[in-house]
Amino acid sequence: MEEDIQFIQGNEAVALGALYAGLGFYAGYPITPSTEIAEILAERLPEQGAAFVQMEDEISSMCAIIGASLTGLKVMTATSGPGFSLMQEAIGYAVMAEVPSVVVNMQRGGPSTGLPTSVAQGDVMQARWGTHGDHSIVALTASNLQDAFEITVQGFNLAETYRTPVVLLFDEVLAHMREKVVIPAPGELEVVERLRTSVPKGTNYHPYLAREDGRLPMSDFGGKHRYNVTGLVHDMWGFPSTDPRVAYDLLHHLVDKLENRADAIAHYKEYYLEDAENLLIAYGSPARSALHLVEERRNRGAKIGLLELQSLWPFPRRTVRKKCEGRSHVLVVEMNRGQICQEVVKAVSNPERVYLSNRFDGIFISPQDILQTLNVIGGKGV
Amino acid sequence: MVREYIRQRFFPHLWCAGCGHGTVMTGMIRAIERLGLEKNEIVIVSGIGCSSRMSGYLDFHTMHTIHGRAIAFATGVKMGRPDLKVIVPMGDGDALAIGGNHLIHAARRNLDLTAIIMNNRIYGMTGGQFSPMTPFGERGTTAPFGSIDHAFDIVEVAKGAGAAFVARTTTYHVQEISRFIAKAIQHKGFSVVEVMSQCPTYYGRKNKLGSAVDMLESYRNGTAPLGSKKASENPDIIERGIFVEEERPEYSGEYSVLVERCRGLGQDGRR
Numbered sequence: 001m002e003e004d005i006q007f008i009q010g011n012e013a014v015a016l017g018a019l020y021a022g023l024g025f026y027a028g029y030p031i032t033p034s035t036e037i038a039e040i041l042a043e044r045l046p047e048q049g050a051a052f053v054q055m056e057d058e059i060s061s062m063c064a065i066i067g068a069s070l071t072g073l074k075v076m077t078a079t080s081g082p083g084f085s086l087m088q089e090a091i092g093y094a095v096m097a098e099v100p101s102v103v104v105n106m107q108r109g110g111p112s113t114g115l116p117t118s119v120a121q122g123d124v125m126q127a128r129w130g131t132h133g134d135h136s137i138v139a140l141t142a143s144n145l146q147d148a149f150e151i152t153v154q155g156f157n158l159a160e161t162y163r164t165p166v167v168l169l170f171d172e173v174l175a176h177m178r179e180k181v182v183i184p185a186p187g188e189l190e191v192v193e194r195l196r197t198s199v200p201k202g203t204n205y206h207p208y209l210a211r212e213d214g215r216l217p218m219s220d221f222g223g224k225h226r227y228n229v230t231g232l233v234h235d236m237w238g239f240p241s242t243d244p245r246v247a248y249d250l251l252h253h254l255v256d257k258l259e260n261r262a263d264a265i266a267h268y269k270e271y272y273l274e275d276a277e278n279l280l281i282a283y284g285s286p287a288r289s290a291l292h293l294v295e296e297r298r299n300r301g302a303k304i305g306l307l308e309l310q311s312l313w314p315f316p317r318r319t320v321r322k323k324c325e326g327r328s329h330v331l332v333v334e335m336n337r338g339q340i341c342q343e344v345v346k347a348v349s350n351p352e353r354v355y356l357s358n359r360f361d362g363i364f365i366s367p368q369d370i371l372q373t374l375n376v377i378g379g380k381g382v
Numbered sequence: 383m384v385r386e387y388i389r390q391r392f393f394p395h396l397w398c399a400g401c402g403h404g405t406v407m408t409g410m411i412r413a414i415e416r417l418g419l420e421k422n423e424i425v426i427v428s429g430i431g432c433s434s435r436m437s438g439y440l441d442f443h444t445m446h447t448i449h450g451r452a453i454a455f456a457t458g459v460k461m462g463r464p465d466l467k468v469i470v471p472m473g474d475g476d477a478l479a480i481g482g483n484h485l486i487h488a489a490r491r492n493l494d495l496t497a498i499i500m501n502n503r504i505y506g507m508t509g510g511q512f513s514p515m516t517p518f519g520e521r522g523t524t525a526p527f528g529s530i531d532h533a534f535d536i537v538e539v540a541k542g543a544g545a546a547f548v549a550r551t552t553t554y555h556v557q558e559i560s561r562f563i564a565k566a567i568q569h570k571g572f573s574v575v576e577v578m579s580q581c582p583t584y585y586g587r588k589n590k591l592g593s594a595v596d597m598l599e600s601y602r603n604g605t606a607p608l609g610s611k612k613a614s615e616n617p618d619i620i621e622r623g624i625f626v627e628e629e630r631p632e633y634s635g636e637y638s639v640l641v642e643r644c645r646g647l648g649q650d651g652r653r
Contacts (some may be wrong), residue, residue, distance in 0.1 A: 025462055046644040051461040051637060056487040060454035067427065067458025070445065071466075075458070093448050184638065221425055221443040222463045228389075228438050230446035239392055239438060242445075 004183040008234065009108050010174040011036035013181050014078070014104055017152025019173035019218055020043060020184065021191055027064035029083060032116045034106035034264055039076040045179035046381045058083035062090035070229065071352040072194065072220035074156055078104035080172075081114060084123060084130070091165050092131030093231045095254060096218060098208070100194065104153050105167055105174040105253060107284075109362050118362030119172040124339040127167045128313050134251055137259040139313040140267060143287035145179040151310055163216055163377030165263060166316040169312060169337070173285035173364055194218060197225065208250075214257060219283045220345040258314045266316035269308040270323070272298055276305030278374065279324060281344055282333035283309040286365045290333045293367035293374075300307045312340065317347040324348045331355045333370055387411045387421065389441050396435055398506075400586075402553035402579030403433050406500050407440070409559030409577075410469070416564050424467045427456040430508050431473035433500040433579070442517030450480030453488045456495050464634040467496070467567055474501040474515040478534050482514070489501060489543035489572045493633040496566045497574045499536055502581035510584030521588045536576040537625050546571030548626040552578040552601035555622060562624065571632045578605075578620075 008016070015037050018026075023287035026045060028038045039056065045052040050070070058079050065075035079087065084105045094101045109115025109372040110122045127139040138158050148170060155166040197217035199205040202223035210216050219225040232240040233247045241247070253297055258265075259330075273279070287308040294306045307323050309316070324330050324344070330353055332341040341356040348354060348360040357373035359365040375381060388411070397403050414424065424442040428434035430449035437444040443466075447455045452470050460468045477485055477499045488495060504522055505511040512522030512529045515536070519528045540548045547569040551558035559577055566573035580586065580597035591597050606612035608623030 010626055025458065046637075046641045047647075049641050053457065053461055055454065055457070056483055059451060060457070060484055060487075063451045063454035064458035064461070066447075067445070067455035067460075068462035069458070071462030089448055090451065121436050221445075221459060222422065222466045223420070226421060226441055226443050228444045229445065230438065231448055232446065237391075239389075239493065343525075 002209045006181050006183060007178060008145065008181055009036060009178050010145055010148055010170065010176060011106070012040055013149045014152050014168065014170065015040040015044070017149040018076050018102070018156070020149070020189065021153045021156035022074045022193070023076055023156075024050045025065060025068035025075045025153065026051070026077065027055050027068070028077045028079065029055055029058050029061050031058070031080045032085045034078045034080050034104060036175070037104060047065065058086040059090060062087040062103065065101050065189045066090060066094050066097070069099045069101050070221045072223070074100070074160070074194075076102040076104065079108070080106045080108050080116075081110045081123060082112070084126065085284050088130040091137075092135065094165040095131065095135045095137060095196065096231045097229045099165070100159040100163055102159050103164045103165060103167050105169050107169065107171040113141070115362040117172065119285065119335060119364050120360060120362070121171055121286070121335040121339070122360065123169065124312060124336060127169050134255060136255045137313055138162070138164055138258060138265075138311070139165060139169045139309050141284045142174065142310055143283070143285055143308060145177070145181045147310065148174060149181055149183070153189050153191065154267065157190065160192045160194050161215070163218070163256065167313075169284070170286050195200065196220070199225065201225070206236040207238045208234060210253065232350040255333045262314035263316050263318045265311065265314075266319050266338060267310035267334070268319065270305065271308070272305040272306065273323065274305075275303050277303040277328045277382055278305075279327040279330050280304065280306045280333055280370070281309065281320070281330060281340070282306065283312060283340065286335055287371060289365050293370050296367065308342070315343050315347070320344055320347045324350075329353055329354065329355060329358050331370070331373060331377065333357045333365065335359055335365055383415060384408055384411050386646060387414065387441055388439055392438055395439055397432060400580065400582040401432070402438065402502065402577075402581070402594075403500055404552040405556060406433070406471070406498065406577050406579055407436050407582065409556055410471070410563050411440075412560035413564035416560065417567060419467060419556065423465070424469065425456075425459050426469050426471065427452050427459060428471050429476040431476045431505070433443040433471055433473040433478060436471045449453060450476055451484060453481060453484040453495065457488060457493060460495060460634055461637070464494070464638070468494075469498065469567065469651070471498045471500065473506070474499060474536070475504065475505045475513040478536065478539065480512045484541070486543035489545040491633045492544065492571045492630050494545055494570055495572055496563070497572070498563060499574065499576045500579040501536060501576055502579045502585055504581050504585035504588075506581050506584055509515045510588055522584075522590070536574065539636070540585040541626055545574045545626060546628050546630045546632075547573035547624070549624045550576040550578070550620075551622045552605055553580060554598045554601040558622065561631055565624065565627070570635070571630055577617065595648065618649060
């Protein structure tokens with residue numbers, strides 16, 4: 001079979017990845033720089049018999065996808081900074097009620113309206129802690145469009161496997177650049193389907209009773225089992241409870257199901273790590289500049305490598321610690337004031353060797369920018 | 383009869399003595415029974431507030447969501463499974479303050495949802511603050527000197543936003559509750575049923591309206607059928623009845639037409 005090679009925009013790669021994963025419902029509200037995702041899906045979903053709804057705001061968009069997910073569909077919404085802020089309460093509901101859902105945040109400059117058409121990565125901590133209360137969440141990213149396609153499919157897989165909202169934390173550069181993507185043939189990438197209960201009709205089904213492997217099989221609304229879903233602390237029936245034991249167990253479950261598997265579900269790529277004295281850690285589009293610099297320096301004989309993180313949350317702490325072991329310097333490259341840098345500092349055994357190379361002025365960080373920081377660290381001056 | 387439709391394991395309910403919401407729930411169950419609907423074809427989506435706890439007590443597919451957003455969640459449920467009957471019980475604060483935007487846009491879209499708004503003119507769950515339905519001059523804990531806000535008229539809001547079915551009644555008029563809700567569920571399009579529901583604990587006490595029975599009596603005396611002589615003679619009388627009942631293109635139906643149209647299109651976007 002001939003390969004399906006396309007030259008497309010980042011937003012389109014994400015939309016196509018979602019369709020590949022089996023997207024069955026999309027709700028959203030226009031916002032730069034993610035609007036193209038909605039435009040593409042408005043055209044593509046109806047022909048597949050799946051619904052596209054343009055809602056009145058981002059709050060209702062997030063709520064609508066949660067409702068649709070409970071009818072058994074794979075669901076997604078896409079937005080950027082301000083819209084992501086509006087979605088936070090409903091994202092917390094998806095965490096609490098354990099509803100599989102995918103949220104794309106094409107990051108732009110912030111806070112507030114910020115720099116709508118410029119790149120930034122300032123929402124990393126918001127993705128982690130944007131909704132109130134103790135919880136855990138999944139956030140993934142990518143630096144090129146082939147990976148963005150595959151990470152989008154992965155996002156749906158993790159949402160279904162762990163019954164959790166998944167944030168696809170891309171950025172404006174990735175959203176708007178164009179690149180070659182080889183669309184995988186059906187079956188080439190693994191697609192995780194929803195785990196539905198095998199409990200027969202007429203027998204008690206407990207929507208929040210985990211199996212031995214920790215997974216919670218679902219039952220579609222309109223299907224054979226009737227049950228309650230709530231954002232309140234709830235028991236295995238999904239009914240509200242104020243029992244401290246129930247609250248304790250639920251909070252443990254919601255956090256542990258992801259944090260205890262952080263390194264197992266971690267996605268990352270490594271380049272020239274084996275003998276690297278200096279290690280760059282980057283994620284999202286800045287990883288392109290980091291890789292460029294690493295390859296350019298390698299050509300000149302420098303022992304330098306790159307660890308590209310694709311999963312940010314839960315933070316793969318043990319993996320990062322291991323990869324940083326024995327390096328002279330660890331340089332975190334990101335487009336914010338050091339949000340992942342702080343996580344790296346917490347993870348490694350030699351935090352004094354961790355440095356930050358960043359930009360947060362709306363201009364994409366260049367290999368030259370990173371090199372300047374490296375030179376400063378190496379005592380070579382600017 | 384009613385027992386068949388409730389989750390007895392989760393009773394007693396949390397509503398105060400004299401609260402009107404149980405009457406509305408019973409009226410809704412009678413409407414569903416009257417229509418002969420299967421329990422598996424009904425989804426209840428509620429928000430936050432006293433009335434929103436109704437979802438947990440009912441033996442349907444039930445979803446108790448976040449404050450003000452029940453209609454938005456319900457939109458996803460309905461578009462995911464257009465064959466299901468989706469009923470959205472809400473309070474007046476839930477539906478018209480924090481959730482006002484979703485109410486008017488669902489009405490504009492004319493999505494086939496049944497919104498039941500229990501209007502007790504107060505925030506009950508949080509202890510008696512004035513709501514967008516508290517009339518000018520009336521009291522709540524956050525309007526200790528009388529509210530200087532003006533209240534909405536739910537019927538007028540729903541009509542103005544384009545709801546295809548709009549009705550109003552009270553908890554005194556129990557037959558009307560089930561009759562109107564049954565019609566609203568059957569109506570293909572966005573339906574709004576306002577049920578004036580007494581809150582003797584907060585609204586009644588703050589405004590010296592007496593017991594639940596006194597408040598029910600005021601519903602009897604202070605309302606009249608739409609277009610009746612009593613209503614036309616006295617502007618203070620609140621009218622009850624079906625204000626709008628119109629056939630309009632319904633959103634989920636229109637979407638399936640769109641799907642058929644797209645499937646008939648060629649690759650160039652033309653038929």
